Every structure is written in structure tokens, then in C-alpha cells.
Amino acid sequence: MTLLSVRDLTVKFKTRESSVTALDGISFDIARGERVGVVGESGAGKSITGFALMNLLSRPGYIDGGQILFEGQDVTKMTPKQVRAMRGNRMAMIFQDPMVTLNPVLTIGQQMIETLRAHRKLSKEEARQIALVKLKEVYIPSPEARLDQYPHELSGGMRQRIVIAIALLLDPQLIIADEPTTALDVTIQADIMDLLLEMCRSNMVGLMLITHDLGVVSQVTERTMVMYAGRIIESGRTRSIINDPQHPYTQGLINALPQQTPPGSRLKQIPGTMPTLSAMPQGCPFHPRCALATDECRAVMPPLTQYGEVQVACHEVQRLHRELAKMEAAQ
């Protein structure tokens, strides 16, 4: 059953002269309890997508078109009051750096209790009890004492657990996790990911995991979307995307993984850099870096097309499939 359905979502950023397009009409669905990974390099529009879903884009960014149907309601058409009622309640977000995402002048307890009381009629004591339960769920040692502590008294890993506990407070249907482990120590990253996965599984919570770590994506998610320059260029089951990437960009990403390179030799990389929003090339945005680019790629943007279980936006893939079909027909 569909929990979230995004159609032709376009996000623009106002600049002094005109505006640049950060998200160019992306569409995707997330089912109830489904875990979806969003990968791509910095600036591809992953975080923007997350913010747009929460209606958290701040000036100069704005939603220019499309719809975001969440539990049947269009987020882009909600009143500020409806948006507030949704945020942190039905849809929660976990941010990147737990060192700066908790308010330094409020105690952990205050920050948890206010969230509960913003959405439910609870006494402070009742809210405190719920907060305690959630802290226990995310394996915070001596939770009672933590409630009265300030963020600076806790370690980064502990803070991110608390951020996760806050996100889970009101049993949301969807959690958007924006690089939840990037700012953490490598040794803690795996713990936090395991925790997030466990929480989503046991509570049947949908997860949109924004990351550039393909290893994490393959561990945690069922489906993956690859983004490039504000577009989804490949999407499908995580296993098939990791094992059999179709788009040259996704192939490049997978080949760039250190595991794909024999020890001692140079790591593979995709040549060039992603185009900036203000200087988007004609046609496929990836063509300047693509070894397979043809004149068609330089002129026409390839549409996201369904091939079996995956969707790919690439002329080359389209050609291959056309030839395959021809060969099958000839046989």
C-alpha cells in the first residue's frame, strides 16, 4: 500500500536574476514500511528531496510544481497548521550532524517532551514517561539521568541515538534520514545503522535513507534510487542495482567502491564533476562524463523508462533493450 507518492516534484532556488532548478520533476513512491535508499554525489538533490517532503525548504528554495501525496494528503497544498501537525508526528526527519542538530541550551528531556506535547495532549509527567520508554528502546544507558542532561554532555553516537528516539517519539509512518551516520565515528556508524534498521523493522516504519554510502544502502534498504543533477536516473530493487547497475553513472559509482579494486591499485573514479545547477548541459546531464555519450545524449534528455523491475534514464540502455527485443523477435 502506498504511503508516499511523489509526482513531478520540481524544486527551484531563486537567484538574483532568475532561478535554478534543483529538482527537475522527480516521481517515486514509498510503500508502508518500505525502506528506500537515495544515493548520489553531493549536490545531486538528495537532501533537497528530503526537505521538500517535510515542507522544510527555506528561502531561497521553493517547490515550483508537482505533488507530494503523503497518506493521501498533498503536502504542497497543506496549511502551515497541517504541515506542523504532520512534521515530527506522521513524518519525522533525522539530520546529519547530531553535534549541531540538538539545541545546546535545552535538556534532552525538554527537547523530547516538547515534541510530544506539540502533538498530543499530555501532562509533562506522561510525556516524560514516554520519552523514557523511547530512550530505552534506542539502548541509551541510564535514560533517567540523560533526560536532565544537555547535549554537550553526551557523545556523538549517544546524541544520534537521542535524535532517533525523538524521531520515533510519535510513532511516525515515515522517517527521512539525511546521512544519519556521516558525521559519526566509523566505529559507531554501524551501530547507529543497525539501530535505525531495527527500529524501522519492528515499528513498520517507512524509511527514506539519504546517503552516499552504497554499502549502507545495500544493507538497510529494499529499493534504491540513484540521483544525478536533480533527477532520478535509476531506480529499482537495491540488490539488482548493486549487482547489475544499468546506468553508466551507477556503474561508475559501483566500480568506484574500494571493494571493486584489487589492493594496491588505484581506485577507479568517474572522470569530471557534476554540473552546477546554473550551468546544466543540454540533453542528458551526465553526458560530459559519460564514455558512451552519443549526439542523441548531447541533445535530448532521456526519460526514466521501466525495463522489467528497474527504471533507467539512459539512451544507451534504451538502445540495448531495443536491440534485445529485436533479437528476441527475430528468433
Added chain:
Amino acid sequence: MLQYTFRRTLAVLPTIICLIVICFFLMRLAPGGPFTSERPLPPAIMANVLERYGLDQPLHVQLWTYLKNIFFHFDFGPSFSQRDRDVNDIIAAGFPVTLTYGFWSAVFVLALGIPLGIIAALRQNSLWDYIMTGFAIFSQIFPNFVLAPLMVLTFTLAWGLLPGGGWNGGQWEYVIMPAVALGTSYLANVARITRSSLLEVLGAPYIRTARAKGLAERTILWRHALKPTLLPVISYMSPVFVYMITGSVFIDVFFSTGGIGQSFIDAAYTRDYSVILGLAILYSVLTFVLNLGVDLAYAAIDPKVRSGLK
């Protein structure tokens, strides 16, 4: 917190003793003395006078006596230029005046500056914001010694609304102009600092978190943004409180309010050693007390500082 206050207070004592010693010798280095005048006194009378005030003793003995009197009798000595008044009297007469309009000036600065800054930040690039910025620039080019005469010209001479000087026991009509003239340029700075601080705080990741939790904008502003916003305002105000009290010299002279600023000027002209020293000590103790107050306010807001105090 109490222990911290106590420690700080203890630490300030040696500082003040150093300050007394330095001031004591610096003053004696200045040419002239309290009893030098155009027409020199006959030597016999001069000797008499010097003996009466203990100025015939060697310097180190004078210093020792002075320190002893302060620490054991809380007596800052007699005034050398005003007959039958001692320093304690002069401070007791002038300090309440300075403190009164200094206090109202601080109230004026904070009670108006912070809300102005908040409004300007919330309505960034609006008319309000421009008015506030314009006002900030305006008050920079009109420091108190320009503003005070302008105010007297307007409110006293042209409109006859407020008295142009005097104190009259600190009635409100007499307090307004000194307090406003003293505070206006600080008010503009406070508004400016509040504005930029709030803008910065509103862009902080933890404010985004607060929004993502579904809190109302009002809650976000008052609960999440205000305290961190005030931190730079507090550190700015720390020296300002002291400037307000010490910078009152001009206000005292211009409005004839009779505060200690006036006494300071008079004492400097007449080389009234004991009054100068007494006021210097008063100012330094005041500086200490206000700085301590600001540090405690800082600790009250910022838990990180608070845990550092323990």
C-alpha cells in the same frame, strides 16, 4: 555557582590593591598638588596644611595609612579640596544619582534594543528592518555629547516639555534625558547585534530540527532561538554597563545631575588625591561586580559555561 562567585570575589582583592598602588603613584607623578595655586601659601601655613592631611609623611607611609583606613575602617579619607567633606560623603551623594540614571539607561537600552532587533530580524529586509538599520547608523553619528544638546534644544528650549538639567531628587522628568542621551548609541548597537544574532540562530541546524518536530514558530522563537540569541548581546553589554556608569562624566557635566562623574572631573582639576583614588576604586569594584553579573547571566543561559564553572 555560589562557590564560583566567592572565588571570583577573592581573586579580585589583589587586583584592587594593585590598582590602588598604581593609581596612588601615578597621581603623585602628575605635576602640582591639591594645595598648589597661583598665589603660593606662606610656607608655615603650607606645612601646617600638609601635616593635617598627612602629606608630609614619606610616600610609602601615606600609602600604608591609606590602605589601612580603607580595609579596616572603610574610610577613603578626607577630600583635599572640599572642606569638611570626606570621600565617603562625596560618593554617597553622587553615586546614587549616577546609578539611578545609569540603571534606567540600561533598562532603556535592553527593553527597546532587544525587541527592535528581534522585529528587524523576523521581518528581514522589510520597512521595519530598514528603519532599525537607519536608526542604528543615526545614533552612531550622534554620540551622547551631540545628542544631549540636541535633545535639550528640542525638548527643553523649543517644546518646553522636559527640564534641561538638574536632578531634583531623581524625579522622572529629570532622569529621562540623561538616561536616553547616555543609552541611545548602545541601544542601536544592541538592536543590531540582536538582529544579526537572531538571524544566525534561526539558520542553525537545531532550529531546523525544531521545525521538523512540528513545533509552532512562536515556540521556536521563544524557546529555542531567544536564549542563544542573547549570548552575544550579553557579552556586548558587559563593558557597556561599565561605560554607562563611567561614561556618565559628560552627562553629569552637561545636565548638572550631580553624579559622581562631576566629582571625578572636579577632583582631577584640583588634584584631589583622595577623591580621585576613591572614585577609581569605586569604578573598578563596579567593573568587577558588573562583569561577574554578566558572567553569571551567561552561565544561566549557556549550560556549557555552567558546567565549566563547577
